[in-house]
Amino acid sequence: MFKNSRSKLALFLLTTILFSNQLIAQAAAQDFMRSTGKIYVVVAVIVLIFIGVVFYLIRLDSKISKLEKIIKEHGES
């Protein structure tokens, strides 16, 4: 679901936009960020992996909730 490149780009842009105020504050010092040039790519990858894990947890959570609901109804019947 989150594996296509359009979503990756959207995620990358989202992260950049969210932290653009930090960039703007240091726009005058572009050389300052020289050593962090492609770090955004790394961060986007890390965030993607993390969000993948979170979605797995959410899916697991909803499956378990459904099972608990079935058990509750079974117990009441």
Place this chain on the structure above:
Amino acid sequence: MIKENWWKGLGVLLVFISLTVGMLTPLRPGIVGLEPLQINAGTTVDFEIEGYNSYFSKDSKMDVWLWLDTAHVITASGVQVTGPQSIKASFDIPANLPDDVKREAKLSINDTKNGFVTALGRPYIKGGIVNPTLAKSNWSSKVENLHEMGGFTFPFLPNIYESVRNTFYHVSLWFAMFFTFTLGVVQSIKYLRNRDPLNDAKASSYTSTGILFGILGLTTGMIWATYTWGQAWSWDIKQTMTAILLLVYLAYFVLRLSFDDEEKKARICAIYNIFAFACIVPLLYVIPRLVDSLHPGGQGNPAFGTGDLDMNVRVIFYMSVIGWCMIGYWMSNLYYRSKMIKSYIEENDF
């Protein structure tokens, strides 16, 4: 739905912030290159200074000092900024020195764009005459009007450099481990009082998640150590004690597997869990402070010193600790709920 699950989203958000802000915040400027490091008293020395993440500029007024201590300072006679990371500074080193032993000087620059930055390398002054009175008048500048660089930055620490960010990813896992083990032992104690299988399921889930964090913490520590301490495993006291603690907890799972009777299993494992938890404080917090250690915290100092006390690092660090604790809680929550479902299905042939 949000009412019950808000804390899950908060945990995810806090870890997300520690991943993004933790990785993207720049370090404060540092001076990584300084040549020459052997200088003679009574001569003029031209230093070549190389900065890291620095913004040296011709336009801002920059103080460049060479100082033995705060009472013996000289200012550069000529400063030439050749690039954002490079400076050439000339000093006329006086022939007189305050004493024969104190010959290692510090070189610092001070301006509004970089703050007050001291070089990692320390030039060593050879020769000269030891004359404290003349030295006092020769080395008569002052290190003052120190500037602080603005913005949200992380400290520049020798040897650690950019890997200071590992504070959010390695150290916070240990805190999350301690938190989940605490929850586990509370459940074990509750089980011994109530004999409720739910408490046993919770205890083993929390302990599982705790061990996961422990193993991750140990391996992330080994990766960090390879590049800062030189090797992945140095038999450092804290590393070793942590490995022992993980063995103690892994034995908990071996114990769980060795029983057939559910009630007996739960009872004995609850007792073992309490013992294992009691091992944490002596192994991880007491012994490492008594002995020399590569970790911050050896020889009686509190476990965090220097850069970790930095306010900016602290903010993100606390966020990541709380975030990982919440995610650990969520993972354990899912685990024991699935265990309860499994046991319900087995009981009722559902």
